[in-house]
Amino acid sequence: MLKNLILLILMAVMMSGCVGMYCKAPVSKDTIVLLPKADGTTGKILVTEGASQVLLDSPYASARSGDAGLELVIENPADLDKKFASALAAMPPASKSYLLYFETGTDEFNEASKASVGLLLDEMRQRPHPEITVIGHTDTVGSHDDNDVLSLKRAGYVKGLLIKLGIAPEQISVAGRGERELLVPTEDGVDEQKNRRVEVNVR
Amino acid sequence: MNNLKLYGSLVSIILMSCTSFSVYAESVGQFKSVNGTVTIERSGKRLQAAAGTTVEAADIVITDTNSSAGITFRDNSRLSLGANSHFSINQYRFDQTTHEGRFDSTLKKGTLSMISGKLSKQSPDAITVSTPSTILAVRGTEFLVSAGE
Numbered sequence: 001m002l003k004n005l006i007l008l009i010l011m012a013v014m015m016s017g018c019v020g021m022y023c024k025a026p027v028s029k030d031t032i033v034l035l036p037k038a039d040g041t042t043g044k045i046l047v048t049e050g051a052s053q054v055l056l057d058s059p060y061a062s063a064r065s066g067d068a069g070l071e072l073v074i075e076n077p078a079d080l081d082k083k084f085a086s087a088l089a090a091m092p093p094a095s096k097s098y099l100l101y102f103e104t105g106t107d108e109f110n111e112a113s114k115a116s117v118g119l120l121l122d123e124m125r126q127r128p129h130p131e132i133t134v135i136g137h138t139d140t141v142g143s144h145d146d147n148d149v150l151s152l153k154r155a156g157y158v159k160g161l162l163i164k165l166g167i168a169p170e171q172i173s174v175a176g177r178g179e180r181e182l183l184v185p186t187e188d189g190v191d192e193q194k195n196r197r198v199e200v201n202v203r
Numbered sequence: 204m205n206n207l208k209l210y211g212s213l214v215s216i217i218l219m220s221c222t223s224f225s226v227y228a229e230s231v232g233q234f235k236s237v238n239g240t241v242t243i244e245r246s247g248k249r250l251q252a253a254a255g256t257t258v259e260a261a262d263i264v265i266t267d268t269n270s271s272a273g274i275t276f277r278d279n280s281r282l283s284l285g286a287n288s289h290f291s292i293n294q295y296r297f298d299q300t301t302h303e304g305r306f307d308s309t310l311k312k313g314t315l316s317m318i319s320g321k322l323s324k325q326s327p328d329a330i331t332v333s334t335p336s337t338i339l340a341v342r343g344t345e346f347l348v349s350a351g352e
Contacts, residue, residue, distance in 0.1 A: 029336075030334035030335060030336050030337050030348070030349065030350045030351070031347075031348070031349045032334075032337065032339055032346060032347070032348050033346060033347040033348075034344060034345075034346050035344070035345040035346055035347060036345070037344065037345055042344055042345075043319070043323070043341070043342045043343035043344025043345075044342040044343075044344065045339050045340065045341055045342065045344060045346055046339070046340040046342070047337050047338075047339050048337060048338050048339075048340070049336050049337045049338075056346075063337070065334070065336045065337050070337070080347065083285075083314060083349060084285060084314050084316060084347050084349070085285075086238075086269075086271045086285040086286050086314070087271060087283045087284055087285035087288075087314045087315060087316040087347070088283065088316050088347075089271065089283075090236050090238065090271035090272055090273040090283035090284065090285070090316075091273055091281060091282075091283040091316055091318070092235035092236060092273040092274070092275050092281050092283070094281070094318075095275070095279050127235075128235055128236065128254050128255070129233060129234075129235060129254055129255040131233060131275070133277075133299070135299075148300060152300075173277075173299070175299035175300060176300060177300060178300070180300075180301070180302075201279070203275045203279060
């Protein structure tokens with residue numbers, strides 16, 4: 001009799017998949033895990049499944065979609081390795097940017113920028129299939145539209161210099177950000193040498 | 204009758220322009236690493252991916268058992284796929300000047316790791332990833348997704 005009762009309980013447990021707080025994972029589910037960035041902070045992910053929504057906004061916060069809709073849990077980082085190791089290992093390295101400045105009134109890089117160009121070439125040698133984006137930036141002197149044109153022109157000029165240094169043209173794209181991304185924030189119409197730069201981004 | 208002819212030629216003009224549009228394809232990213240067997244489905248054709256292969260805006264990337272791939276995109280978003288994954292790009296647009304655009308993709312099965320780039324810095328809802336049962340709105344971050352178990 002007691003034996004039968006234990007059997008019955010065991011069967012019930014197996015069917016529900018739950019022992020105390022431990023529940024067996026549902027058969028099919030999607031999992032979304034928010035990771036901390038290199039600086040420890042996180043962004044946010046809003047996960048939607050039908051009418052139910054979960055906002056992930058802390059490290060290792062995870063949304064699991066199962067039979068009962070979305071479930072919010074905090075993952076143990078060690079458990080993630082098992083499932084995601086091969087994806088994580090294939091992640092390409094972060095891009096790197098180098099800032100180039102010209103000697104005032106000339107087409108020559110200043111001394112610090114010549115050194116940066118050396119570092120850039122080293123970085124390219126270390127990467128498989130490196131690509132470069134040359135991005136021109138201006139200060140806030142002149143109109144917004146003129147600065148778009150000017151920044152693209154400067155980027156194009158630097159592209160020419162990089163080609164002379166032996167980088168293949170098809171590895172280089174150019175962009176002009178105009179006055180949208182000031183390194184030193186200023187009012188409109190301010191002559192700021194630090195903002196008149198060309199950024200070379202390697203990925 | 205004349206109207207029908209006109210209609211017919213209009214349809215063929217539209218069809219022709221559609222064809223030429225699908226031939227035109229822009230590179231939106233590049234494979235930086237490929238391990239094992241990774242296949243691209245592009246306009247009904249299958250190609251083997253290798254490190255250095257370019258990625259186009261409507262590509263489907265499929266990884267085999269014991270295979271993985273790492274891709275960088277024009278906005279510096281980075282993505283990697285684990286084994287047995289099926290990933291499709293539904294839409295990718297990125298304006299280098301304004302940083303506006305969209306990146307919508309679907310992970311049908313397998314595992315994905317992603318670090319969002321300039322697109323989501325410019326507009327918080329520019330990047331989405333769909334799985335068989337969910338949709339993610341990505342607001343500037345790093346994350347993992349597994350789909351279908």
